[in-house]
Amino acid sequence: MTPSVSVSPRDIITVDVEEWFHGHNYLDHMPPEVWDDQELRVEKGMSLCLDMLDRFGVKATFFVLGWTAERHPGVVREIARRGHEIGCHSYGHPEVFKLTRDQFRADCERALEALAAAGVDNPAGYRAPSFSITPSVHGYLEVLRECGFRYDCSIFPIHHPRYGQPDSPRRPFRLDGPGNPFTVVPMPTWRFLGVNVPFSGGGYLRLLPWPAFRFLRDRAHGQGLPCLIYMHPWEMDDFRPRVGQSSVTSLRSQGGQATMPAKIEKILAIGEFETLGQYVGRLEESGQLPFQVLNS
Numbered sequence: 001m002t003p004s005v006s007v008s009p010r011d012i013i014t015v016d017v018e019e020w021f022h023g024h025n026y027l028d029h030m031p032p033e034v035w036d037d038q039e040l041r042v043e044k045g046m047s048l049c050l051d052m053l054d055r056f057g058v059k060a061t062f063f064v065l066g067w068t069a070e071r072h073p074g075v076v077r078e079i080a081r082r083g084h085e086i087g088c089h090s091y092g093h094p095e096v097f098k099l100t101r102d103q104f105r106a107d108c109e110r111a112l113e114a115l116a117a118a119g120v121d122n123p124a125g126y127r128a129p130s131f132s133i134t135p136s137v138h139g140y141l142e143v144l145r146e147c148g149f150r151y152d153c154s155i156f157p158i159h160h161p162r163y164g165q166p167d168s169p170r171r172p173f174r175l176d177g178p179g180n181p182f183t184v185v186p187m188p189t190w191r192f193l194g195v196n197v198p199f200s201g202g203g204y205l206r207l208l209p210w211p212a213f214r215f216l217r218d219r220a221h222g223q224g225l226p227c228l229i230y231m232h233p234w235e236m237d238d239f240r241p242r243v244g245q246s247s248v249t250s251l252r253s254q255g256g257q258a259t260m261p262a263k264i265e266k267i268l269a270i271g272e273f274e275t276l277g278q279y280v281g282r283l284e285e286s287g288q289l290p291f292q293v294l295n296s
């Protein structure tokens with residue numbers, strides 16, 4: 001078990017900047033060859049998202065997809081102009097556990113080139129699509145360190161049919177081994193009766209009633225973890241694509257979408273916020289981060 005670090009937990013908003021069809025629930029119907037034929041909605045969703053954050057004076061962390069940065073460099077510049085942190089969400093939204101180490105490195109390098117072309121040099125943070133740095137590829141965290149990143153937020157220690165890894169660390173740690181300092185921040189959970197309960201983003205946040213979210217957020221804080229929200233611009237949008245999904249897949253990709261803007265507003269109203277990069281900075285300054293290596 002990773003020891004606790006006594007850094008007071010706060011609230012953090014993270015946004016994965018991508019199109020509605022990039023979610024892996026759409027992959028069967030929306031392979032990369034057809035992406036450029038789809039209606040692009042990211043500008044609308046991002047405008048709603050950025051305006052809401054401005055209303056509450058909150059700075060967030062935006063993990064931008066390289067594919068999207070190439071098509072919408074103005075969106076990337078606008079995120080920076082409004083004073084938010086910009087990180088990397090891969091280039092082509094792959095499930096990382098399906099890539100070889102060299103393919104993963106190539107995707108990272110292409111993403112960094114796309115971000116640099118949009119004016120973002122040397123982003124500190126990385127988040128894998130669908131939290132897909134699973135145990136079989138935990139060793140790829142070294143690739144991120146070699147690519148110059150300072151922290152990762154791709155590990156989700158829960159049961160899930162695609163990216164589940166309930167035995168992975170729940171608490172932040174410093175990646176052991178040679179190279180630059182590199183911190184890993186897992187997604188927060190509430191540990192209850194031996195089970196890690198997720199609550200802070202995507203379908204979990206969309207489908208949870210507000211009192212249940214509030215309960216879980218306060219419990220996670222009580223266990224020393226930040227409430228690290230993850231969301232997407234399409235969750236702020238009223239666009240509802242019809243792409244012939246099963247009802248279960250449709251629930252995962254769109255269920256509760258209409259509740260999301262109001263929930264985010266409520267979170268912005270009650271929280272005490274910092275960016276993910278600021279949280280990593282506080283962790284590092286504490287001098288208490290345990291060193292750990294994840295075997296793969």
Ligand SMILES: [Zn+2]
Nearest residue numbers: 016018129130
């Ligand atoms: Zn994504």
